Amino acid sequence: MGLTGDGHVHSEWSWDVGGPGGPHSAAGLMDAMCQRAVQIGLPALAFTEHLDVSSWPIKPEDMLEQLRPLISEDGILTPPPLDAEGYLDSIERCRHKFPELRILTGVEFGQPHLEEAGAREVVDLDALDRVNGSLHTIPLTDEPGSARSEPYTLYRRWPANKVIRQNLSEIPRMLAGSSTFTVLCHIDYPVRYWPKDQEGPFDPKRFEDEFRQAMRAIAGTERALELNVGGPLRPWIPQWWAEEGGRAISFGSDAHTTDWLAGNFYEAMAMAEHFGFRPGHRPEDFWSR
Ligand SMILES: [Zn+2]
Ligand SMILES: [Zn+2]
Numbered sequence: 001m002g003l004t005g006d007g008h009v010h011s012e013w014s015w016d017v018g019g020p021g022g023p024h025s026a027a028g029l030m031d032a033m034c035q036r037a038v039q040i041g042l043p044a045l046a047f048t049e050h051l052d053v054s055s056w057p058i059k060p061e062d063m064l065e066q067l068r069p070l071i072s073e074d075g076i077l078t079p080p081p082l083d084a085e086g087y088l089d090s091i092e093r094c095r096h097k098f099p100e101l102r103i104l105t106g107v108e109f110g111q112p113h114l115e116e117a118g119a120r121e122v123v124d125l126d127a128l129d130r131v132n133g134s135l136h137t138i139p140l141t142d143e144p145g146s147a148r149s150e151p152y153t154l155y156r157r158w159p160a161n162k163v164i165r166q167n168l169s170e171i172p173r174m175l176a177g178s179s180t181f182t183v184l185c186h187i188d189y190p191v192r193y194w195p196k197d198q199e200g201p202f203d204p205k206r207f208e209d210e211f212r213q214a215m216r217a218i219a220g221t222e223r224a225l226e227l228n229v230g231g232p233l234r235p236w237i238p239q240w241w242a243e244e245g246g247r248a249i250s251f252g253s254d255a256h257t258t259d260w261l262a263g264n265f266y267e268a269m270a271m272a273e274h275f276g277f278r279p280g281h282r283p284e285d286f287w288s289r
Contacts, residue, residue, distance in 0.1 A: 008252025113177025
């Protein structure tokens with residue numbers, strides 16, 4: 001079987017890559033991603049650029065050096081807005097230049113349950129091929145409107161267990177508060193930053209009930225779950241997802257550089273197949289069971 005489509009790719013139009021202009025510009029990355037896709041036999045990809053319309057506190061040492069100027073003096077990160085027009089022009093140019101490739105438009109919408117009105121001012125969400133929903137920040141309390149932080153910041157302030165549990169308990173609110181996204185991205189996002197030096201290796205069994213509850217909630221909304229496989233494969237994700245009634249998965253490398261495109265896809269496809277998921281007709285389709 002050839003590669004399946006990559007449903008989560010970033011280019012210069014994502015603020016954390018460096019943007020299309022300026023001193024750390026990543027101009028030309030979309031073009032380079034398409035060239036790389038053709039070279040490795042990747043038939044389809046979705047450019048899901050970061051769409052963040054909120055601000056959150058962050059420590060400069062938690063950010064790449066070139067992104068630190070985005071942090072204000074009082075320690076608040078305000079991501080620059082997506083240039084939707086420039087992005088869509090760039091997609092059109094690439095579709096013209098790489099006719100053999102299926103190129104989908106999209107965003108990775110951060111905290112979609114909090115930011116829908118603001119996001120709709122930036123881009124016409126309904127006109128995009130793919131809207132991925134992500135939780136990159138966690139509320140500090142369960143009160144509505146609570147301040148939020150990224151998991152890797154919270155690991156320094158909270159017991160590690162609490163970061164994972166608080167993140168998962170936010171998922172039902174995220175599902176209920178937004179109708180815009182069709183794929184829930186990287187349910188294992190806080191696991192990426194798990195403090196293994198202090199805690200030892202991450203043990204998913206410690207959080208099995210909470211992960212399963214979150215997955216049941218996602219499955220109940222007919223959304224797809226992303227296997228975010230640029231990093232380590234986690235077989236318990238498709239296993240528990242299937243067991244909790246999940247029907248559809250999207251494969252995402254979360255590539256921010258060309259060498260990560262479709263990273264680990266062959267192993268991830270074999271893993272998904274093992275748990276009963278099968279490809280659709282088109283390479284960009286979700287796999288389903
Ligand atoms: Zn993300
Ligand atoms: Zn991403």
